[in-house]
Amino acid sequence: MAxxxxxxxxxARAAGVAASTVSRAFARPGRVNYAxxxxxxxxxxxxxxxxxxxxxELPSGRTxxxxxxxADIGNPFYTEIIRGAQDAxxxxxxxxxxxxxxxxxxxxxxxxxxxxxxxxxxxxxTSRMSDSAIRALAKQRPVVVLNRAVADVPSVxxxxxxxxxxxxAHLADSGHRDITYLAGPEASWxxxxxxxxxxxxxxxxxxxxxxxPSVSGGAEAAADLARQxxxxxxxxxxxMAIGLIRRLTAMGAxxxxxxxVVSFDNIEAAELVTPAxxxxxxPLRAMGRTAVTTVLxxxxxxxxxxxxxxxxxxxxxxxxxxxxxSRNRTSPAWGTTNAPGSSRRTExxxx
Amino acid sequence: MAxxxxxxxxxARAAGVAASTVSRAFARPGRVNYAxxxxxxxxxxxxxxxxxxxxxELPSGRTxxxxxxxADIGNPFYTEIIRGAQDAxxxxxxxxxxxxxxxxxxxxxxxxxxxxxxxxxxxxxTSRMSDSAIRALAKQRPVVVLNRAVADVPSVxxxxxxxxxxxxAHLADSGHRDITYLAGPEASWxxxxxxxxxxxxxxxxxxxxxxxPSVSGGAEAAADLARQxxxxxxxxxxxMAIGLIRRLTAMGAxxxxxxxVVSFDNIEAAELVTPAxxxxxxPLRAMGRTAVTTVLxxxxxxxxxxxxxxxxxxxxxxxxxxxxxSRNRTSPAWGTTNAPGSSRRTExxxx
DNA sequence: GGCGGGACGGCAAGCGGTTGCCACATGTTG
DNA sequence: CAACATGTGGCAACCGCTTGCCGTCCCGCC
Numbered sequence: 001m002a003x004x005x006x007x008x009x010x011x012a013r014a015a016g017v018a019a020s021t022v023s024r025a026f027a028r029p030g031r032v033n034y035a036x037x038x039x040x041x042x043x044x045x046x047x048x049x050x051x052x053x054x055x056x057e058l059p060s061g062r063t064x065x066x067x068x069x070x071a072d073i074g075n076p077f078y079t080e081i082i083r084g085a086q087d088a089x090x091x092x093x094x095x096x097x098x099x100x101x102x103x104x105x106x107x108x109x110x111x112x113x114x115x116x117x118x119x120x121x122x123x124x125x126t127s128r129m130s131d132s133a134i135r136a137l138a139k140q141r142p143v144v145v146l147n148r149a150v151a152d153v154p155s156v157x158x159x160x161x162x163x164x165x166x167x168x169a170h171l172a173d174s175g176h177r178d179i180t181y182l183a184g185p186e187a188s189w190x191x192x193x194x195x196x197x198x199x200x201x202x203x204x205x206x207x208x209x210x211x212x213p214s215v216s217g218g219a220e221a222a223a224d225l226a227r228q229x230x231x232x233x234x235x236x237x238x239x240m241a242i243g244l245i246r247r248l249t250a251m252g253a254x255x256x257x258x259x260x261v262v263s264f265d266n267i268e269a270a271e272l273v274t275p276a277x278x279x280x281x282x283p284l285r286a287m288g289r290t291a292v293t294t295v296l297x298x299x300x301x302x303x304x305x306x307x308x309x310x311x312x313x314x315x316x317x318x319x320x321x322x323x324x325x326s327r328n329r330t331s332p333a334w335g336t337t338n339a340p341g342s343s344r345r346t347e348x349x350x351x
Numbered sequence: 352m353a354x355x356x357x358x359x360x361x362x363a364r365a366a367g368v369a370a371s372t373v374s375r376a377f378a379r380p381g382r383v384n385y386a387x388x389x390x391x392x393x394x395x396x397x398x399x400x401x402x403x404x405x406x407x408e409l410p411s412g413r414t415x416x417x418x419x420x421x422a423d424i425g426n427p428f429y430t431e432i433i434r435g436a437q438d439a440x441x442x443x444x445x446x447x448x449x450x451x452x453x454x455x456x457x458x459x460x461x462x463x464x465x466x467x468x469x470x471x472x473x474x475x476x477t478s479r480m481s482d483s484a485i486r487a488l489a490k491q492r493p494v495v496v497l498n499r500a501v502a503d504v505p506s507v508x509x510x511x512x513x514x515x516x517x518x519x520a521h522l523a524d525s526g527h528r529d530i531t532y533l534a535g536p537e538a539s540w541x542x543x544x545x546x547x548x549x550x551x552x553x554x555x556x557x558x559x560x561x562x563x564p565s566v567s568g569g570a571e572a573a574a575d576l577a578r579q580x581x582x583x584x585x586x587x588x589x590x591m592a593i594g595l596i597r598r599l600t601a602m603g604a605x606x607x608x609x610x611x612v613v614s615f616d617n618i619e620a621a622e623l624v625t626p627a628x629x630x631x632x633x634p635l636r637a638m639g640r641t642a643v644t645t646v647l648x649x650x651x652x653x654x655x656x657x658x659x660x661x662x663x664x665x666x667x668x669x670x671x672x673x674x675x676x677s678r679n680r681t682s683p684a685w686g687t688t689n690a691p692g693s694s695r696r697t698e699x700x701x702x
Numbered sequence: 703g704g705c706g707g708g709a710c711g712g713c714a715a716g717c718g719g720t721t722g723c724c725a726c727a728t729g730t731t732g
Numbered sequence: 733c734a735a736c737a738t739g740t741g742g743c744a745a746c747c748g749c750t751t752g753c754c755g756t757c758c759c760g761c762c
Contacts, residue, residue, distance in 0.1 A: 098448075406749045
């Protein structure tokens with residue numbers, strides 16, 4: 001294994017030039033006579049020379065890596081963000097370094113601090129860390145937060161209030177006025193924003209939770225919902241909506257006939273479950289990409305915009321989990337009985 | 352930003368010792384007088400000193416990073432592998448560097464070659480690269496392949512033949528003898544193994560495909576299947592099974608009453624769709640973990656076992672996509688009509 | 703009292719690149 | 733023909749940390 005890779009010195013000796021010339025032949029085209037450079041390149045190729053990235057980066061201090069912290073790799077919400085971020089990083093000649101927090105604030109902080117000195121910048125996607133902890137990181141390296149606004153730290157978010165507005169409008173079209181919000185993690189910035197927007201747009205709304213932002217969290221919510229039935233639910237994310245609907249269905253409620261459900265994120269499974277979810281889709285890919293380009297720009301000396309977060313538009317994907325409000329909502333059949341409900345065929349979602 | 356981080360020299364000056372002493376105070380406890388070390392640690396903490404990882408690694412030649420190449424981060428199949436790998440890496444004090452190939456062999460090779468000089472070892476999960484290309488990589492760095500056997504390269508795989516055996520046995524229990532295999536990517540090693548195992552265990556089996564290992568690939572397969580109906584299907588992976596079932600249902604077939612479907616991987620969505628999938632589950636987490644520990648062992652000088660791949664057991668998770676063979680299979684109602692079929696309630700899966 | 707040896711700290715040589723500065727050769731200009 | 737600009741290559745000093753080797757000091761023992 002690893003015969004010790006050839007270095008510029010090996011190449012230099014073989015080509016009969018100085019090491020610095022070899023270095024320049026690669027790093028500074030034009031600085032070196034074309035014929036010489038060509039010869040060096042040939043010799044280097046023969047020797048199978050590749051610049052040692054660590055060594056290259058030591059003098060410049062730049063590692064050409066940017067860190068991306070996510071709360072949970074398994075959460076499909078992040079996959080598009082990761083893709084977008086990776087695209088942008090690759091295009092800029094950077095490598096992405098993923099840090100998985102596994103939904104734990106301390107693990108997140110630990111992992112990030114470990115990665116910090118090795119990266120030129122950091123993108124924090126849905127961080128569970130405190131604002132001040134994030135600011136502390138931002139003092140050491142360029143940081144961009146995603147899906148969250150932190151004072152004095154540049155951030156990229158989707159238009160949550162607008163998403164809520166679309167959801168509310170869609171539900172209102174179907175006759176739903178009072179909406180029950182199923183809250184996600186308290187540490188989630190998006191959670192707060194969404195609830196605030198909802199309360200403003202639909203003052204009759206109420207809030208349940210918080211629940212874990214997962215299928216089981218949604219199932220838990222179903223139990224609470226049974227005690228205080230509702231015709232329309234806005235769930236913190238798709239996973240919760242899925243859990244909610246499953247449990248509700250098991251309890252005998254029919255979705256969407258008895259309860260309309262709208263959630264957030266538009267993960268892949270949203271289209272696969274029955275009924276397919278009506279959900280607010282954030283421009284995940286674009287957000288990941290934007291976050292990385294922003295971090296890179298700051299690392300290159302750009303002055304971060306201080307005029308608040310960069311807001312990208314979201315859209316509502318209407319599928320089968322929402323429907324016209326049923327007439328007789330006075331005494332819901334579910335929550336008391338246990339009869340199996342019917343389910344509804346999946347319909348194709350938008351794009 | 353980044354006031355230039357303090358170095359050992361800064362710490363050394365502040366503590367009134369030589370830089371080498373600072374270095375040893377951290378790296379070689381005991382080598383330095385306890386009181387001195389304590390003082391150095393205190394001063395370092397005050398200054399906010401953190402060892403620059405690049406600089407630390409240059410002399411030793413070890414980067415303390417290990418690369419993990421996956422075909423597609425978005426594929427839920429990899430998330431458990433990633434978790435297992437990350438666990439093992441973190442425990443050993445290593446950082447994981449993910450490389451996403453996006454299902455493209457050339458992109459994979461490119462990304463891997465870029466990462467290669469920066470890592471101490473490489474884990475290739477379901478690589479689409481050729482055996483010889485992998486062997487070439489393995490000559491430069493410790494490499495372990497996952498879900499695939501490559502001669503002369505250590506590998507970790509799940510027991511595919513045993514998985515197929517369990518699937519076949521389960522289907523046989525329900526009266527299914529002839530099984531249609533829905534093939535995945537031709538470059539997939541697992542695909543070949545599975546088909547071979549199936550043909551051996553159930554000689555009456557037939558093979559359709561190859562299809563893309565995705566929901567849409569499964570939908571495509573449904574069209575072919577309609578032309579040559581079958582009572583039992585073994586699909587290359589869960590995503591294909593989901594696509595297959597959706598399209599089949601849309602065409603009027605009832606799953607599992609008309610067609611039983613078994614697939615591979617047991618991704619999260621397998622439990623969420625309707626009907627929930629009966630699927631062969633590989634010990635993904637353990638595989639990721641094992642692959643990393645193996646790579647690390649080799650990097651530490653262990654001699655890789657040459658007696659073939661490390662095989663981890665798989666198991667069958669029985670859910671709702673399989674059922675007793677229906678009696679009158681002579682003229683299937685589906686494939687010709689277009690009537691909507693009924694769907695079936697989801698049932699809890701085993702774990 | 704002399705001496706061997708262990709504990710501890712410092713010196714300096716790398717690790718593999720990058721880069722400022724200089725030297726030299728050649729070409730250009732007045 | 734001198735003065736000077738330009739092109740091209742080499743020298744050597746880093747970047748921040750590790751580590752082999754050496755010197756000093758102190759202790760214990762004969």
